[in-house]
Amino acid sequence: MNINWYPGHMKKTKDLLQENIKLVNIVIEVIDARIPASSKNPDFDSLFRDKKRLIVLNKYDLSDPNINKQWEEYYRSKGWSVVLYNSTNNKELKKLEAAIAEASKEIVERYKSKGILNRTIKAMIVGIPNVGKSTLINSLCKRKSAKTGNMPGITKGKQWIHLAGNIDLLDTPGILWPKFEDKIGALNLTFTGAIKDEVLELEEISLKFVEKMIEMGKVNAILEKYQIEAGNKPLDILDNIASKKGYILPNKDIDYLRVANLLLNDFRAGKLGKITLETPGNTIKS
Structure with a gap:
């Protein structure tokens, strides 16, 4: 991405x-x-x-x-x-x-x-x-x-x-930098809303967020918030949130955009708990 x-x-x-x-x-x-x-x-x-x-x-x-x-x-x-x-x-x-x-x-x-x-x-x-x-x-x-x-x-x-x-x-106005060499850092910026949601594929960003939480051992924060099971793969978590919340389109497809907005907004508002996505020891840039 x-x-x-x-x-x-x-x-x-x-x-x-x-x-x-x-x-x-x-x-x-x-x-x-x-x-x-x-x-x-x-x-x-x-x-x-x-x-x-x-x-x-x-x-x-x-x-x-x-x-x-x-x-x-x-x-x-x-x-x-x-x-x-x-x-x-x-x-x-x-x-x-x-x-x-x-x-x-x-x-x-x-x-x-x-x-x-x-x-x-x-x-x-x-x-x-x-x-x-x-x-x-x-x-x-x-x-x-x-x-x-x-x-x-x-x-x-x-x-x-x-x-x-x-x-x-x-x-002074907020300022980013021209090119994100650090892909992990770039994703972190999307998770917190530092980059406008309108220019992103939020469905994919939300899946990356789930993967990040699994990697950090923090996925239980998502499971407990929405009272769901983890499933066998990261996408199952988004599917299970949709099922729990009834985020299903008229054609019975899952409304992944609505799930993405819910998950990311809840993280940004602190509704998943107190979460830091990086430590001084695991970052690429300082």
Whole structure:
């Protein structure tokens, strides 16, 4: 299966990042805690190699707590600040604000040593589509300063937002990279919705998801959710979901598209449990 989605506005976004990187002191990179490697744009490491970095492992409430700890340690070992965050829970806002302040501390102290007080820290927030970046910004602003939605690629242009703590934040649209060399990573992006469902064959994606869950030893999460048997092969699971839910077309064929939407949406909403699809030790890229 060949998976690629790189609309024209993403090329423009990469140009925008390159043009504005000199204006900022710190880069806040939002990634999906369920797929921390796959949701991390590999172009960012070269683009931001000279900048202080804060990694926000967003949606950690949907991911495996034990594996979250592994990813925290992994990214800290690279010299980056890390925070686990749930952008849909405003009660966690102080934790994020504290993480930004801590990541900026060295920069503030450097300004103070030069006699520069109350200098505004400029931060850029980046991430691939649909990792919850805009919802995170709205929480920081405590108002609807950034458009949000559950469709990847909704933020179209850059905007500066002033935050408490004397921080100016540059928001940027979500950006993928032109070619997915890592096929496993590309599939992970489809599972979480980082690539628009409209450009995918969801029936095949759902089957790949079942295969992934079997491979990880997590298939019982599907069987228990829908109260079905596994069968002899991965496709049997989709068939059994359809039978249980009555997803049968008038000609008595199985409505695999409806099954695919149900299964993937339930995973994305955390209805299959707290699941992380990759660990630092089993990923191709970092």
